[in-house]
Amino acid sequence: MQFNALTPELVSAFEHILSSAHVLLPQHTEADQYEAYGRDHTEDFHFPPDVVLRPGTTEEVSAIMRLCHEHRVPVTARGAGTGLSGAALPIHKGVLLSMERFNKILKIDEQNLQATVEPGVVTEVFQNAVKEVGLFYPPDPASKGSCFLGGNLSQSSGGPKAVKYGTTRDYVLNLQVVLPNGDVIWTGANTLKYATGYNLTQLMVGSEGTLGIITRVVFRLLPYPQHNVLMLVPFRQEAEAAQAVSAVFRAGIIPSGMEFMEREAIAWSSDYLKIPLTLPEDITAHLLIELDGQDLEQLYKEAEQVYGVLEHYDVGEILLADTAGQKDDLWRIRRNIGNSVRYNSVYKEEDTVVPRAELPTLLKGVKEIGRRYGFKSVCYGHAGDGNLHVNIIRGELSDEQWNVGLREPISEIFELCVKLGGTISGEHGIGLVQKPYLHIALKEANLNLMRGIKQVFDPHGILNPGKIF
Amino acid sequence: MQFNALTPELVSAFEHILSSAHVLLPQHTEADQYEAYGRDHTEDFHFPPDVVLRPGTTEEVSAIMRLCHEHRVPVTARGAGTGLSGAALPIHKGVLLSMERFNKILKIDEQNLQATVEPGVVTEVFQNAVKEVGLFYPPDPASKGSCFLGGNLSQSSGGPKAVKYGTTRDYVLNLQVVLPNGDVIWTGANTLKYATGYNLTQLMVGSEGTLGIITRVVFRLLPYPQHNVLMLVPFRQEAEAAQAVSAVFRAGIIPSGMEFMEREAIAWSSDYLKIPLTLPEDITAHLLIELDGQDLEQLYKEAEQVYGVLEHYDVGEILLADTAGQKDDLWRIRRNIGNSVRYNSVYKEEDTVVPRAELPTLLKGVKEIGRRYGFKSVCYGHAGDGNLHVNIIRGELSDEQWNVGLREPISEIFELCVKLGGTISGEHGIGLVQKPYLHIALKEANLNLMRGIKQVFDPHGILNPGKIF
Numbered sequence: 001m002q003f004n005a006l007t008p009e010l011v012s013a014f015e016h017i018l019s020s021a022h023v024l025l026p027q028h029t030e031a032d033q034y035e036a037y038g039r040d041h042t043e044d045f046h047f048p049p050d051v052v053l054r055p056g057t058t059e060e061v062s063a064i065m066r067l068c069h070e071h072r073v074p075v076t077a078r079g080a081g082t083g084l085s086g087a088a089l090p091i092h093k094g095v096l097l098s099m100e101r102f103n104k105i106l107k108i109d110e111q112n113l114q115a116t117v118e119p120g121v122v123t124e125v126f127q128n129a130v131k132e133v134g135l136f137y138p139p140d141p142a143s144k145g146s147c148f149l150g151g152n153l154s155q156s157s158g159g160p161k162a163v164k165y166g167t168t169r170d171y172v173l174n175l176q177v178v179l180p181n182g183d184v185i186w187t188g189a190n191t192l193k194y195a196t197g198y199n200l201t202q203l204m205v206g207s208e209g210t211l212g213i214i215t216r217v218v219f220r221l222l223p224y225p226q227h228n229v230l231m232l233v234p235f236r237q238e239a240e241a242a243q244a245v246s247a248v249f250r251a252g253i254i255p256s257g258m259e260f261m262e263r264e265a266i267a268w269s270s271d272y273l274k275i276p277l278t279l280p281e282d283i284t285a286h287l288l289i290e291l292d293g294q295d296l297e298q299l300y301k302e303a304e305q306v307y308g309v310l311e312h313y314d315v316g317e318i319l320l321a322d323t324a325g326q327k328d329d330l331w332r333i334r335r336n337i338g339n340s341v342r343y344n345s346v347y348k349e350e351d352t353v354v355p356r357a358e359l360p361t362l363l364k365g366v367k368e369i370g371r372r373y374g375f376k377s378v379c380y381g382h383a384g385d386g387n388l389h390v391n392i393i394r395g396e397l398s399d400e401q402w403n404v405g406l407r408e409p410i411s412e413i414f415e416l417c418v419k420l421g422g423t424i425s426g427e428h429g430i431g432l433v434q435k436p437y438l439h440i441a442l443k444e445a446n447l448n449l450m451r452g453i454k455q456v457f458d459p460h461g462i463l464n465p466g467k468i469f
Numbered sequence: 470m471q472f473n474a475l476t477p478e479l480v481s482a483f484e485h486i487l488s489s490a491h492v493l494l495p496q497h498t499e500a501d502q503y504e505a506y507g508r509d510h511t512e513d514f515h516f517p518p519d520v521v522l523r524p525g526t527t528e529e530v531s532a533i534m535r536l537c538h539e540h541r542v543p544v545t546a547r548g549a550g551t552g553l554s555g556a557a558l559p560i561h562k563g564v565l566l567s568m569e570r571f572n573k574i575l576k577i578d579e580q581n582l583q584a585t586v587e588p589g590v591v592t593e594v595f596q597n598a599v600k601e602v603g604l605f606y607p608p609d610p611a612s613k614g615s616c617f618l619g620g621n622l623s624q625s626s627g628g629p630k631a632v633k634y635g636t637t638r639d640y641v642l643n644l645q646v647v648l649p650n651g652d653v654i655w656t657g658a659n660t661l662k663y664a665t666g667y668n669l670t671q672l673m674v675g676s677e678g679t680l681g682i683i684t685r686v687v688f689r690l691l692p693y694p695q696h697n698v699l700m701l702v703p704f705r706q707e708a709e710a711a712q713a714v715s716a717v718f719r720a721g722i723i724p725s726g727m728e729f730m731e732r733e734a735i736a737w738s739s740d741y742l743k744i745p746l747t748l749p750e751d752i753t754a755h756l757l758i759e760l761d762g763q764d765l766e767q768l769y770k771e772a773e774q775v776y777g778v779l780e781h782y783d784v785g786e787i788l789l790a791d792t793a794g795q796k797d798d799l800w801r802i803r804r805n806i807g808n809s810v811r812y813n814s815v816y817k818e819e820d821t822v823v824p825r826a827e828l829p830t831l832l833k834g835v836k837e838i839g840r841r842y843g844f845k846s847v848c849y850g851h852a853g854d855g856n857l858h859v860n861i862i863r864g865e866l867s868d869e870q871w872n873v874g875l876r877e878p879i880s881e882i883f884e885l886c887v888k889l890g891g892t893i894s895g896e897h898g899i900g901l902v903q904k905p906y907l908h909i910a911l912k913e914a915n916l917n918l919m920r921g922i923k924q925v926f927d928p929h930g931i932l933n934p935g936k937i938f
Contacts, residue, residue, distance in 0.1 A: 109824070111824075112715070157664075158662050162661070162662060179914065185918075189910070191855055192825075192855065193851075194822070195624055195626075195820070196894045196899060196907070197899060198676055198918075198937075200918060200919075202671035206663075206664050206666075250580070250582075252693075294721060295770065351664070353661075355578070386661065387661075387662050429664045430665060441665050443654055446655075447666075449654075449669060453921075456925060468666055
């Protein structure tokens with residue numbers, strides 16, 4: 001694709017659409033502020049755009065897209081910049097479209113258990129708002145305190161509760177989307193069932209900002225589960241922790257969280273947060289298991305069943321969290337593993353996913369590959385979904401080893417995932433950093449279909465160019 | 470699109486790929502058998518194909534598609550022919566691809582709670598097979614005793630349990646698909662989470678056989694709910710029955726079934742099945758409410774909460790089904806409404822869907838439109854999903870009234886749906902009969918995207934031509 005550079009005339013046109021306060025040029029913006037728009041949470045990349053635009057309405061987005069479409073200027077939409085695949089980085093420069101001003105919860109419909117929101121609302125802010133009226137929005141990526149719903153939609157984000165409740169995808173009913181040529185559509189209807197032509201809603205989710213700009217979302221909601229039980233189960237053998245996961249489901253129980261943490265993952269995070277945690281020397285991994293529902297008695301019954309399953313494994317003393325504070329601490333430890341790893345070292349995070357019973361094989365394979373190529377990894381993730389985050393620690397690796405030498409072992413890890421019936425990303429997306437590996441998961445025929453779909457939506461290829469494929 | 474007629478050379482080529490036993494030509498096939506391939510359950514249409522092919526393997530489907538692609542011959546895939554939108558009718562003649570020999574359950578994976586099946590397996594056969602090992606496949610269209618899983622996928626079918634468990638769409642992990650040019654792909658991975666490029670799996674579901682031929686399916690499964698409670702609630706006012714639906718959800722309860730039946734729907738069906746049912750004269754509608762779970766005590770608690778909600782409405786005596794036989798009878802009555810209507814009269818079934826709290830308004834609107842245009846309708850459906858099946862009874866209507874005169878009132882019904890935030894099909898699809906109304910639900914920009922996607926998958930337009938748009 002040939003793109004055009006930003007011209008002063010275009011900048012004036014943007015200032016006419018928005019106001020100059022929302023058209024940020026590098027020469028007129030504080031360096032730190034501007035630099036932040038060129039970064040996300042992926043490794044240590046920095047790609048500054050030519051201009052940052054901060055629209056506040058669908059009409060403004062439409063007018064901007066129309067201009068960029070006409071002038072062949074790249075547009076990269078950005079949520080909160082917490083992504084882990086580099087999907088929001090404007091690698092071809094042009095316009096960075098920051099959605100930060102789309103931060104309104106427009107309607108919480110208590111009759112229909114639905115909400116209409118803008119995509120720049122922080123996930124946790126939305127969760128708390130619906131909780132206040134007894135409703136529940138389950139998707140909870142680790143970054144829920146800062147990430148935007150729009151980013152969650154673009155990457156099809158999950159989180160711990162996905163094992164019982166599904167991912168962001170499962171809560172979207174309808175999307176308002178500005179197409180690259182400026183046309184505005186709604187992708188579906190505000191209904192729980194939909195069989196009215198191709199499902200454009202589900203096509204948009206996970207398309208990483210390459211097909212259109214989401215400007216409004218209708219989510220479905222659930223009644224808020226009033227109670228939960230949380231237990232931390234230490235295992236003496238990592239493989240057994242992974243095996244126990246399937247056994248719990250096989251016993252007819254669907255936990256609302258089933259998280260796996262290697263010893264180092266939990267140790268680094270509790271250190272990072274300064275939350276004291278006793279870790280006997282023989283413990284190599286933990287499962288964090290949550291059950292939720294409307295009836296506490298019922299949850300205790302289920303917890304007993306879980307204990308029954310765990311009896312068959314070599315586990316240490318199970319910690320049943322019995323105060324809200326204790327529960328909160330355990331979840332904070334789990335959610336901050338990524339931050340604690342980042343605090344310790346630059347790292348690459350691979351978002352591997354396999355059918356859950358294949359987790360022990362995947363884990364063993366990752367460690368074996370690491371030994372063979374000489375790198376250290378810290379593994380943790382959503383064991384109930386078979387979604388294992390493999391954090392490869394830079395440590396003392398040279399630039400050459402880090403930038404080039406890891407390609408082969410990462411390919412081997414992904415090949416193993418695919419061999420086990422899995423794929424190369426469960427919830428982070430492909431973006432920039434997984435792009436070189438996409439051919440491992442998908443055949444050329446699949447990629448050609450995707451390229452064709454991209455061409456239908458975005459004939460000039462201006463939306464988030466250079467991502468996915 | 471220009472299509473070519475079937476030639477004797479092509480027929481020989483098909484006989485070479487399959488065997489002559491599975492290449493059915495009208496002149497060599499019993500008339501009744503051949504005619505059945507040109508019909509489905511939609512009104513009284515009949516569109517005979519030029520030839521019926523019955524492949525048994527993916528390779529055979531691929532070879533057939535390659536030939537038809539090259540020779541520009543239309544191909545219409547067919548499951549069990551229970552569809553209600555005419556999607557499986559070969560209106561442009563050519564090849565009817567019957568998937569009846571794809572009837573094998575290939576694997577039930579008890580560790581991962583997954584199953585791999587061929588698309589010609591009858592839905593209920595699959596449900597029973599997984600139930601035998603304690604697992605649950607929830608989607609249950611009314612025709613579950615005869616419809617195929619492949620048809621359910623094509624139309625994104627739902628059924629009563631969708632209100633708690635979602636539709637067919639929500640249980641598909643991965644699809645093997647033969648593309649129009651004969652290429653074979655898998656659309657995704659066998660994992661619960663997937664963020665690896667555009668979601669081709671969800672694009673295929675509901676695409677009504679216009680994008681590719683599904684030859685293998687990986688479904689996710691749940692632990693089988695061991696218990697259920699079923700109650701039949703008679704209402705003296707239809708509108709209150711519709712209102713009570715939202716109130717139950719608002720009380721924090723998610724029933725596994727929440728079905729609405731007008732007086733006549735339940736009366737016709739119980740007559741048709743010869744199941745005696747007392748219907749006091751002042752009763753105008755019923756809700757059939759099912760709760761399910763692993764713990765019976767817990768279900769009785771929830772049932773009491775439902776009773777608590779219903780106290781606020783003008784209901785008759787609630788029937789709590791207390792034997793398996795009684796439950797079975799009630800569900801048979803519900804499932805056979807369609808058959809009983811068909812037994813009484815030719816009818817058109819509109820698959821309207823709105824946000825559930827809008828159901829009273831929709832129902833009132835449908836009746837008002839019927840009075841104004843002089844037709845009778847029998848309404849029933851999945852109230853928990855806001856999915857109301859409006860059966861327009863032919864009765865004494867003339868050909869002119871039936872074929873032309875109903876277009877305007879049907880348009881009005883669909884316009885009302887869209888105005889209420891809903892759409893024109895919840896679970897039956899667009900196919901042939903809803904096609905003239907699609908513009909009511911979708912803008913030209915949406916339709917253009919869909920046409921573009923169709924072109925990417927099927928550049929010669931040979932797959933199920935003339936459907937959806």
